Amino acid sequence: MSLAAAYQLPPQQMIDMIHNGLPAAKQPHRILIVGAGMSGLVAASLLRSAGHEVEIIEANSRAGGRVFTIRTPFSNGLFYNAGAYRIPDVHYLTMAYVKKYNLPLDKLRQSDPLDLLYVNGQKIRRIEYERNPALLRYQVAPHEEGLTASTLYQLALQPIVDYFHQDPTQHWPHIVSSYDSLSLDNYLRQCPSAFGVPLSAGAIEMINVLLDNEGMKEYSLLEFLMSALTYNQPGVTFYELVGGMDLLPDAFLPQLSDVIHYNNKVTKVIQHADQVTLSARQTRTNQVSTFSADYCIITLPFSVLRQVELLPFTSFSLPKRQAIRELRYMSGTKVAIEFKHRFWIEQDLNDRLTVSDLPLRMTYYPDHVPVSTGSGIILASYTLGNDTTSWDGLNNEERVRSALQHLAVLHGEQVYTHFVKGTSFSWNHNPYSCGAFSYLIPNQAGELYPHLCTQEGKVFFAGEHTTFTHGWVQGAIESGIRAAYEVNLK
Ligand SMILES: Cc1cc2nc3c(=O)[nH]c(=O)nc-3n(C[C@H](O)[C@H](O)[C@H](O)COP(=O)(O)OP(=O)(O)OC[C@H]3O[C@@H](n4cnc5c(N)ncnc54)[C@H](O)[C@@H]3O)c2cc1C
Structure with a gap:
């Protein structure tokens, strides 16, 4: 469909x-x-x-545009993908080219019980949060207690998702016309969830922080529905290309x-x-x-x-x-840092991530090159939308210094001892895209979308x-x- x-x-x-x-x-x-x-x-x-x-x-002096793998100034074959980095298996066209060119794929974990959550001053593993969401101290309504951000988000979108699945072809145009005027934030605050009432403010904040929507909540609800109806579903496997x-x-x-x-x-x-x-x-x-x-x-x-x-x-x-x-664009900024010792392995974070309400937001600990090579790289910060603002005004050196300071909150002072070098990329500051990617705001699906192509x-x-x-x-x-x-x- x-x-x-x-x-x-x-x-x-x-x-x-x-x-x-x-x-x-x-x-x-x-x-x-x-x-x-x-x-x-x-x-x-x-x-x-x-x-x-x-x-x-x-x-530009290279092909690829927003598919851009940065290898300099890192050592040992380390790299990070400044733009696109993951491929869900439901993206049949991307997968078809991967197959046609015989490119090597590796599974990419999206979420893991041992991911670290650092929110509201609490540092816990995802599995602890899933057992007891109250640990993160969000003030949710009594009927929302015991439910995680993912479950609450699903319950909020459930009425539309159910309607869509009754007849995808007929119902999607109705969904577009009915919800085009709403941002994600408007929808969550105003529209009844599967509970019959809108979610509480505490539940909405918990969803925004833990699902990394806080920087982009003013964008069109339809963008988030597209994700929920396509790649953001159980059973979808994500891949990355081995080597960049x-x-x-x-x-x-x-x-x-x-x-x-x-x-x-x-x-x-x-x-x-x-x-x-x-x-x-x-x-x-x-x-x-x-x-x-x-x-x-x-x-x-x-x-x-x-x-x-x-x-x-x-x-x-x-x-x-x-x-x-x-047409509205989303900003996106990444900061990557090489460390001479992969301290995150000792913290059971290899190939996992940290979600935080620190300016870092999302931190990834990839295992692109074998541990035997010594140093390793982490994507210290990946921010989108409003969350990029506090990074984009900084120069590269300041971004790296600031990322280290926030990483020290997560991992201790050792980050300074093991630090080798870092770099960053702001897509808003990139003259060839002036933004990360298009993302509709309310009313643009009806008013602009028919004229884009x-x-x-x-x-x-x-x-x-x-x-x-x-x-x-x-x-x-x-x-x-x-x-x-x-x-x-x-
Ligand atoms: C931070 C980030 C994360 C992303 N994550 C993913 C992901 O995980 N998975 C995924 O599938 N996608 C992801 N994407 C999206 C994906 O990268 C883009 O959708 C895709 O690469 C866009 O391709 P394009 O051809 O439309 O545009 P572009 O790649 O932007 O191509 C446009 C080209 O035009 C050139 N150009 C610009 N101005 C001029 C000019 N005046 N004259 C001549 N040439 C010019 C540019 O240099 C560029 O090469 C991500 C993007 C970003 C920024």
């Missing part, structure tokens, strides 16, 4: 295209693709295989590297009667080049596209221009933001397939 059926090709058709390609071009075209992120790479590889002449214009998530975009390069123009930042898109012209500034020399083709696919996040001139004015519709101006003359649009699978590689791939399919029909 697709939650965005109106704008999506059938899942099996997309999987077939990944493995067998598009039908051969009836009339080969010259096609420019703006952006070498996952959506651009997918569209380019399908169109090139179908016989079209493709060029990719990329502002950038193996996925890199797998496209043997077919495409000769047609990617790196370090070319597109600043203007001009539609003519018979072709499209792009102006691009060489980021190293400031020299301006122009590229022309029959069609163009723009994969830039709208947060970036806002800075690009789209000419002539009338060749792009007003609803599309409004969508480009208004529509073609404007000779210009087509792809990118995770043009689907309903925001913030996932799956959405980027889906959009790349759709855009390639549309252009191939011309």
